Amino acid sequence: MAKITIAPDGQSFDCAPGDTILRAALRAGFGMNYSCNVGSCGNCRFELLEGAVTHQRADSPAWSERDLKRNRWLGCQAEPVGDCTIKFRADPSFVANPRPMGRSATLLAKTQLTRDITEFTLEIQGDDRFHPGQYALIGANGISGGRAYSMANLPGTGQWHFQIKRVPGGALTGWLFDSAEIGATLSLDGPYGTAFLQTEITRDIVLMAGGSGLSPMVSIARGAAKAGMLDTRKLHFYYGARTQADLFDPKLLADLGPNVTFTAALSEPEPGWDGPRGFLHDVVAADLGDRLPAHEIYFAGPAAMSAAIQKMAHELGTPMGQLHFDEFY
Numbered sequence: 001m002a003k004i005t006i007a008p009d010g011q012s013f014d015c016a017p018g019d020t021i022l023r024a025a026l027r028a029g030f031g032m033n034y035s036c037n038v039g040s041c042g043n044c045r046f047e048l049l050e051g052a053v054t055h056q057r058a059d060s061p062a063w064s065e066r067d068l069k070r071n072r073w074l075g076c077q078a079e080p081v082g083d084c085t086i087k088f089r090a091d092p093s094f095v096a097n098p099r100p101m102g103r104s105a106t107l108l109a110k111t112q113l114t115r116d117i118t119e120f121t122l123e124i125q126g127d128d129r130f131h132p133g134q135y136a137l138i139g140a141n142g143i144s145g146g147r148a149y150s151m152a153n154l155p156g157t158g159q160w161h162f163q164i165k166r167v168p169g170g171a172l173t174g175w176l177f178d179s180a181e182i183g184a185t186l187s188l189d190g191p192y193g194t195a196f197l198q199t200e201i202t203r204d205i206v207l208m209a210g211g212s213g214l215s216p217m218v219s220i221a222r223g224a225a226k227a228g229m230l231d232t233r234k235l236h237f238y239y240g241a242r243t244q245a246d247l248f249d250p251k252l253l254a255d256l257g258p259n260v261t262f263t264a265a266l267s268e269p270e271p272g273w274d275g276p277r278g279f280l281h282d283v284v285a286a287d288l289g290d291r292l293p294a295h296e297i298y299f300a301g302p303a304a305m306s307a308a309i310q311k312m313a314h315e316l317g318t319p320m321g322q323l324h325f326d327e328f329y
């Protein structure tokens with residue numbers, strides 16, 4: 001067990017063998033900035049003042065020679081080699097509740113939703129609490145590094161459901177789709193993420209999901225309904241995909257009540273499609289226009305989609321604090 005001391009105030013926490021500094025800090029109740037947990041966004045950067053660390057993911061895209069020269073490392077990838085002293089800007093908005101923990105899980109079911117999205121049902125051990133919109137790191141034997149996947153269901157059943165898009169040539173999705181058998185054991189670490197449902201905010205809700213971003217938006221819609229939020233608010237669920245083969249059965253969103261609308265937009269529809277065409281951000285801008293800033297907005301999907309939505313929302317005058325999102329790398 002390594003002791004990690006935070007400069008300058010001298011508070012400390014333990015980091016277990018195999019754990020990373022970010023995850024150990026969150027488990028111990030410290031607020032450290034982060035987003036992706038897989039070495040891609042750079043939000044978890046800290047300065048190493050004493051001691052040594054190694055990165056679990058040697059090719060972390062968010063880490064450079066310049067960071068190395070300044071002794072800056074990525075908290076989500078840095079594994080301490082002995083005791084360390086580090087410096088980072090503590091941010092109470094990242095204090096985790098519930099606190100993330102590692103546990104094992106059993107694959108109970110695979111249900112195909114679209115051409116390339118399947119829902120994986122895992123029976124989990126231990127505390128199953130999470131906030132709708134949060135994610136966990138899924139790991140499997142023989143695959144280096146956990147991958148982030150958002151839960152689609154709600155807590156309280158001892159199961160976490162993940163709607164996962166197959167990535168051609170992808171290590172973990174290849175294994176999950178092609179090799180993992182019902183009953184297989186996986187490792188899970190979570191919950192993580194701060195882009196979750198804000199139950200106290202009274203604005204109407206807009207959800208935007210692009211492809212692999214479906215899962216957290218489904219969970220947020222279900223969470224809003226369960227919390228009674230949709231008795232007094234409207235919820236618009238927008239889903240962006242390429243063709244009709246990427247559409248899911250609308251029954252997935254059944255039972256959410258009369259205040260929910262659903263719009264699918266296709267960017268490359270085949271003949272016969274009479275719904276909205278184009279990119280999701282353009283469809284939402286055309287639909288809501290200057291009414292968008294009156295909403296609380298959640299979105300998830302590929303980084304390019306996320307950037308386009310942020311730009312569109314900003315141009316329509318939406319305050320950044322009303323946007324909740326994780327970028328999927």
Ligand SMILES: Cc1cc2nc3c(=O)[nH]c(=O)nc-3n(C[C@H](O)[C@H](O)[C@H](O)COP(=O)(O)OP(=O)(O)OC[C@H]3O[C@@H](n4cnc5c(N)ncnc54)[C@H](O)[C@@H]3O)c2cc1C
Nearest residue numbers: 038144145148149150164165170171172173212215328329
């Ligand atoms: C916060 C977040 C939530 C996400 N939620 C979903 C979701 O709900 N559904 C969904 O389909 N996808 C989701 N993703 C994307 C998903 O995590 C994977 O990037 C994707 O499934 C590809 O994984 P792969 O192993 O098949 O592909 P690969 O090509 O093998 O890996 C691709 C990605 O895995 C990560 N990675 C690669 N090597 C390592 C390593 N050694 N250590 C750590 N990470 C590594 C990197 O992010 C990389 O871009 C999410 C991503 C993030 C960041």
Ligand code: FES
Nearest residue numbers: 037039041042076
């Ligand atoms: S690089 Fe560490 S949280 Fe994204």
